[in-house]
Amino acid sequence: MSITSLARGSLTASVITLAASLTASFAVLAPATPAFAAGNAVPTYEVKVNLTSAALDASHNPTSAVKAAFGITGSAKARSYEYFDTDAQDLDAEGWDVRLRHKSGSSFEETYKMRFPVAGGDIDAALDEANAEGFDSSDTNYDAEVDWGYAKQTLSFSNEKSHSASGYSGTAMPSASTGRNWLVNDIPGKLDDWRYDNWGSDTLKASRVHGPVTSQVWSGAWEASDDAGIEVLPVRNAAGTGTEYIVELSFKTDDYADAARLHSDAIAVAEAHGWLYHGDILKTQLILDRY
Numbered sequence: 001m002s003i004t005s006l007a008r009g010s011l012t013a014s015v016i017t018l019a020a021s022l023t024a025s026f027a028v029l030a031p032a033t034p035a036f037a038a039g040n041a042v043p044t045y046e047v048k049v050n051l052t053s054a055a056l057d058a059s060h061n062p063t064s065a066v067k068a069a070f071g072i073t074g075s076a077k078a079r080s081y082e083y084f085d086t087d088a089q090d091l092d093a094e095g096w097d098v099r100l101r102h103k104s105g106s107s108f109e110e111t112y113k114m115r116f117p118v119a120g121g122d123i124d125a126a127l128d129e130a131n132a133e134g135f136d137s138s139d140t141n142y143d144a145e146v147d148w149g150y151a152k153q154t155l156s157f158s159n160e161k162s163h164s165a166s167g168y169s170g171t172a173m174p175s176a177s178t179g180r181n182w183l184v185n186d187i188p189g190k191l192d193d194w195r196y197d198n199w200g201s202d203t204l205k206a207s208r209v210h211g212p213v214t215s216q217v218w219s220g221a222w223e224a225s226d227d228a229g230i231e232v233l234p235v236r237n238a239a240g241t242g243t244e245y246i247v248e249l250s251f252k253t254d255d256y257a258d259a260a261r262l263h264s265d266a267i268a269v270a271e272a273h274g275w276l277y278h279g280d281i282l283k284t285q286l287i288l289d290r291y
Helices: 002-028 062-070 122-130 176-185 197-203 256-271 283-290
Strands: 044-051 078-084 095-105 107-118 143-148 153-163 208-222 225-236 243-253
Touching: 002 225, 044 256, 062 107, 062 256, 078 283, 095 122, 095 176, 095 243, 107 176, 122 143, 122 153, 176 197, 176 208, 208 283, 225 283, 243 256
Parallel strands: 044 143
Antiparallel strands: 044 243, 078 095, 078 208, 095 107, 107 153, 143 153, 208 225, 225 243
16 A cells, blocks of 8 residues: 555544544534423403493492493402502512402402503513513413503413411401511512512512402403403592592403404493593502502
């Protein structure tokens, strides 16, 4: 064998060895399987339309005409609730609401809710924003819902927990310190570590109670919704000298098209009868501001 042949063979062997080494190196660096982010959450819908005092009788109950127009057939059921936040409303400023509610005959409901505004009806953009914050289809601890008001939509993610109502009759609420302790002890991780570790529990510990308020709720079914309702909520007026009554008509559905139809039809019916309030009344903000 010539010297040239030996050199060529040696070079070929070196190239093969180098290629094998590079292949092995890339195999170590490359992930075994590609990673994919979880998809956006799939929300349900709740249409919320406010009515004026013209929808109420002298006892501040929905008139028979209002109930008949919107398929409300059930008798009134009471519920009391309150929110916990600091005087500066630090939780609300970050989009969080923390509520304690007691329906007559039921356990206490603890609700931790994160809100994302829906701009220009673009629900997908709000879902994208929520996904970036960790609220996606993989997190089954939170229920996604779009609240669809007269002119405003809001995407929310709610974490619901319960606490025994043993020893509490009707819709009685615990002391502020007791309720706050329950909520701190049951706080979900997303809220607790929202800005930094333990931010949520630290903020809740510094919070005070806003409320309580007690409303009456009538239920029924209308059009595409088997979960229709009218809530009448007495709240302290802005001057703090009396009471005003907030009337909220609501419908729940899982389908966007049904929600859109319920929204337009409810507004049309309320407008035709002179009951429609032309705007959005945010009950949570009223309670935070006035109590």
